[in-house]
Amino acid sequence: MSDEQELGITESKEHNPGDWYAEVVQKAELADYAPMGGFIVTRPRGYALWEAIQDNLDTWFKRTGVDNAYFPLFIPESYLEREKDIVEGFDPEVAWVTHGGHDELEERLAVRPTSESIIAPYMSQWVRSHRDLPLRVNQWNSVVRWEATETKPFFRTKEFLWQEGHTAHATDESAWAETTLRLDQYQRLYEDVLGMPVLRGRKPDHDKFPGADTTTTVEALMPDGKSVQGGTSHHLGQSFADAFDITFSDEDENDRTAFTTSWGLSWRAIGALVMSHSDDQGLVLPPTVAPKQVVIVPIWQEDTREDVLQYCSEVAAELEAQGVRVHLDDRDERNPGFKFNEWELKGVPVRFEIGPNEVEDEEVTVVHRPDGESSLEDRADITAAVHDHMDEVYDKLYEANAQRLDENVREASSREEILGTIGQHGGYVKAPWCGDVDCEAEIKEQIHAEIVLVPLAEDSAARAASEFEDEHLPEPDHEGEDCAVCGETAEQTAFFAKSY
Amino acid sequence: MSDEQELGITESKEHNPGDWYAEVVQKAELADYAPMGGFIVTRPRGYALWEAIQDNLDTWFKRTGVDNAYFPLFIPESYLEREKDIVEGFDPEVAWVTHGGHDELEERLAVRPTSESIIAPYMSQWVRSHRDLPLRVNQWNSVVRWEATETKPFFRTKEFLWQEGHTAHATDESAWAETTLRLDQYQRLYEDVLGMPVLRGRKPDHDKFPGADTTTTVEALMPDGKSVQGGTSHHLGQSFADAFDITFSDEDENDRTAFTTSWGLSWRAIGALVMSHSDDQGLVLPPTVAPKQVVIVPIWQEDTREDVLQYCSEVAAELEAQGVRVHLDDRDERNPGFKFNEWELKGVPVRFEIGPNEVEDEEVTVVHRPDGESSLEDRADITAAVHDHMDEVYDKLYEANAQRLDENVREASSREEILGTIGQHGGYVKAPWCGDVDCEAEIKEQIHAEIVLVPLAEDSAARAASEFEDEHLPEPDHEGEDCAVCGETAEQTAFFAKSY
Ligand SMILES: [Zn+2]
Ligand SMILES: [Zn+2]
Numbered sequence A, B: 001m002s003d004e005q006e007l008g009i010t011e012s013k014e015h016n017p018g019d020w021y022a023e024v025v026q027k028a029e030l031a032d033y034a035p036m037g038g039f040i041v042t043r044p045r046g047y048a049l050w051e052a053i054q055d056n057l058d059t060w061f062k063r064t065g066v067d068n069a070y071f072p073l074f075i076p077e078s079y080l081e082r083e084k085d086i087v088e089g090f091d092p093e094v095a096w097v098t099h100g101g102h103d104e105l106e107e108r109l110a111v112r113p114t115s116e117s118i119i120a121p122y123m124s125q126w127v128r129s130h131r132d133l134p135l136r137v138n139q140w141n142s143v144v145r146w147e148a149t150e151t152k153p154f155f156r157t158k159e160f161l162w163q164e165g166h167t168a169h170a171t172d173e174s175a176w177a178e179t180t181l182r183l184d185q186y187q188r189l190y191e192d193v194l195g196m197p198v199l200r201g202r203k204p205d206h207d208k209f210p211g212a213d214t215t216t217t218v219e220a221l222m223p224d225g226k227s228v229q230g231g232t233s234h235h236l237g238q239s240f241a242d243a244f245d246i247t248f249s250d251e252d253e254n255d256r257t258a259f260t261t262s263w264g265l266s267w268r269a270i271g272a273l274v275m276s277h278s279d280d281q282g283l284v285l286p287p288t289v290a291p292k293q294v295v296i297v298p299i300w301q302e303d304t305r306e307d308v309l310q311y312c313s314e315v316a317a318e319l320e321a322q323g324v325r326v327h328l329d330d331r332d333e334r335n336p337g338f339k340f341n342e343w344e345l346k347g348v349p350v351r352f353e354i355g356p357n358e359v360e361d362e363e364v365t366v367v368h369r370p371d372g373e374s375s376l377e378d379r380a381d382i383t384a385a386v387h388d389h390m391d392e393v394y395d396k397l398y399e400a401n402a403q404r405l406d407e408n409v410r411e412a413s414s415r416e417e418i419l420g421t422i423g424q425h426g427g428y429v430k431a432p433w434c435g436d437v438d439c440e441a442e443i444k445e446q447i448h449a450e451i452v453l454v455p456l457a458e459d460s461a462a463r464a465a466s467e468f469e470d471e472h473l474p475e476p477d478h479e480g481e482d483c484a485v486c487g488e489t490a491e492q493t494a495f496f497a498k499s500y
Helices: A003-007 A017-027 A044-063 A077-086 A116-126 A172-193 A239-244 A268-277 A305-321 A336-345 A356-361 A379-407 A415-425 A437-447 A457-465 B003-007 B017-027 B044-063 B077-086 B116-126 B172-193 B239-244 B268-277 B305-321 B336-345 B356-361 B379-407 B415-425 B437-447 B457-465
Strands: A031-033 A040-042 A074-076 A095-100 A103-111 A135-144 A159-169 A199-202 A214-221 A227-237 A247-249 A255-257 A259-266 A294-298 A326-328 A350-354 A363-368 A374-378 A409-411 A428-433 A449-453 A492-498 B031-033 B040-042 B074-076 B095-100 B103-111 B135-144 B159-169 B199-202 B214-221 B227-237 B247-249 B255-257 B259-266 B294-298 B326-328 B350-354 B363-368 B374-378 B409-411 B428-433 B449-453 B492-498
Touching: A003 A336, A017 A031, A017 A268, A040 A044, A044 A135, A044 A159, A044 A172, A044 A268, A074 A077, A077 A103, A077 A116, A077 A239, A095 B103, A103 B095, A116 A135, A116 A159, A116 A239, A116 A259, A159 A172, A172 A214, A172 A227, A172 A259, A172 A268, A199 A449, A214 A379, A214 A449, A214 A492, A227 A239, A227 A268, A239 A259, A259 A268, A268 A379, A294 A305, A294 A336, A305 A326, A305 A350, A305 A356, A305 A379, A336 A350, A350 A356, A350 A379, A356 A363, A363 A379, A374 A379, A379 A409, A415 A428, A415 A437, A415 A492, A428 A449, A437 A449, A437 A492, B003 B336, B017 B031, B017 B268, B040 B044, B044 B135, B044 B159, B044 B172, B044 B268, B074 B077, B077 B103, B077 B116, B077 B239, B116 B135, B116 B159, B116 B239, B116 B259, B159 B172, B172 B214, B172 B227, B172 B259, B172 B268, B199 B449, B214 B379, B214 B449, B214 B492, B227 B239, B227 B268, B239 B259, B259 B268, B268 B379, B294 B305, B294 B336, B305 B326, B305 B350, B305 B356, B305 B379, B336 B350, B350 B356, B350 B379, B356 B363, B363 B379, B374 B379, B379 B409, B415 B428, B415 B437, B415 B492, B428 B449, B437 B449, B437 B492
Parallel strands: A294 A326, A294 A350, A409 A428, B294 B326, B294 B350, B409 B428
Antiparallel strands: A031 A040, A074 A103, A095 A103, A095 B095, A135 A159, A159 A259, A199 A214, A214 A227, A227 A259, A247 A255, A350 A363, A363 A374, A428 A492, A449 A492, B031 B040, B074 B103, B095 B103, B135 B159, B159 B259, B199 B214, B214 B227, B227 B259, B247 B255, B350 B363, B363 B374, B428 B492, B449 B492
């Protein structure tokens, strides 16, 4: 096997998506496997993607009243048990700290699987009056869930990075507005930053976050036809506030119980990003989050070397001064073809090729990573042009994903049709549903598909009122039709899909 | 006790600094105690200080070639043992995860106390050629050290937030340049951002980081006369590279062993910041890091309310548009005196008082938090004026600390003088020292003072060559004099102090 083949991607995205994904993640230097199963090492190129996600969300959160905080890594067992008492079905698989130094602890400490049970008691202390509401805190941290599955970087790991937001409100309406505001921000992240349209809705009741009134979700369709839960925002109603005594005195000095929410988005967004856009040449990234947006590859012979490199340096300096994240690959020991392959593998969205012809004609050859489209631009206009090219690359990625999503939402009105359509095409199948978990169970048993979302009533209303077709708001429900599985009266529309 | 007294600080900084500090941290809403001893909950006002520190350091790190990454929270016991084999005296008190879910783990996992032992093996994989060097990664995370001491928020906690940088280099010189570059950045953080001059130097050999060639440190003097280790940067030489096989092929294709460094700064910087500047009215912060830099307190009667509030809103909007972090406290239910006290307690550096007189005269009364100094400024010039006032507040804080430091570095030439001077004044005592740990032990036993630093040779040279007296570079050493403790020939100057 030649050196270049070893460096390149050897697996096929279409025929072997699992191995292909693992290979892209490792060869593009996003992550390595840790010595313990279920853990990964996030390398600088991978972590930079997380930083880009953080920068965007954190700015939006802060503009909308959220402060960051930091709660302990550990939660005493008795605190988790308290949550278990409130929330039926809450039995987290967690990592337990039993010893500190050489001594056994009196009480075991759970490594946080999520922080509701340690945050809620403090919210209870901090909230006294209606003037303290809404109270909004967020933390960027890592959580650990001891689920034994095969490791898939960013998708399935025992430890993962995420943010968890926790809020308390005086009214149900305020808590619901918070829930949907954060869902909107997650949707915006996917659509405006990550180049991926998503479907939005709520989870069926049997799949809500334990203790939640409503769990809302954004779902992204992967090229292999499976859905990824891209972020969830929970309206917790009063269950946590009741249990942890989060009460306040209202304007008339009456004691009232607050309403709470929580919402989280994890590094799974990186996994969805990588899987959605990348190809058999390696990583593909939108310029919005790419650590380097432009790579300049000089092409020279000995007699043109100095002129070409000088020209390239000036172009690089100009772009950098304009805030473009640019890298000039001036390595002597590699030829241009090697460099093209390497930066394609590593996902730089735009490539400049500059040789003696470009220097002489005062031009730049600009190549788009996703499709190799090549064009000549005047050197004099290069800064303006590069922004246009980056926008074009973003649009190409978004459009490809939007088209895939549009083509992969299908209707079904019977059990056989659900099974057959998902079996043949993957993607989402919309069907009228009675609301009974048993009607999902049948589908789940046979093809491991489940109901990944149900449209939000207000989104359905908005869509019905809208003239725009491509809003990716799930369509009005099938209320009153017959459940596709059992034939009873349908209460809503279910979106079935296989899921990560 | 009246409402206002309960809200305010009741302990004295001078007479009861420990309780005073704890009270300021809680009442200024920086942190609360967690249910488990040794852990704290960092509230938004406290976390914002950490974010300000992060923003500054992270920008400087990235400009100087550092990328962020993320390594696992857990380290297998066998990996830690490997470090134990290399490094004499390495026996970390750590939290041990023994169970995942309902099952006992085959190998115990340590919650990271620091990450050398998990990062070094990956550096070994990533470094192949001299072209891969220097390799620099940093992570912002939390670490856990199971040391049983009384909890002191930000100073002594079992879990703390920090950054840990890890680098590999082709040469000893490059590694040493890295070590001092990071020390410079830590010094800059304290002096240019946190308003605190620091002393810089290296730890005596017996107090180095286990395995390090040299541990460098910046030390900040607290008002109670104790020194705080504000950040450390370690030149690790080849000990870790030898043990973890971090080798590279040089330009002649010869295999060589790399040199490594590590460097860290923790949230102890927040503790030092709070303790240095604050007073019996509460928190004092420099405007550089204060979450709110200016608070506007309107002062009105019923007939002037509308005019005063309108004027205040316009001032607030103007400052905000200019990037000043400003809060208009327009609460109806609180009087101005209450608001003054509250914002003094919470450490807003500059207060605007605006009543009917200010409105009529088109002026603003500006009050400095640290000393209550009050002045009138023209409304028309307020944006320029507020920047001057923030600079003045910063300078006042820095100067007060610089003066304290200058007054509290004393000379001693005998054991009795060391003991007596520290006993009476606290602060630093410089004395000629033979280099023997036993000579520190005697001082340590009697008054719990230790050698917190020894001047760096290059800093001594720089100071000798410098015309500036206030550079806070420790002075030239006492080489050739007699050790103040044992009378043997002195090799260096030791700075003795009590230490946090
Ligand atoms: Zn049914
Ligand atoms: Zn001695």
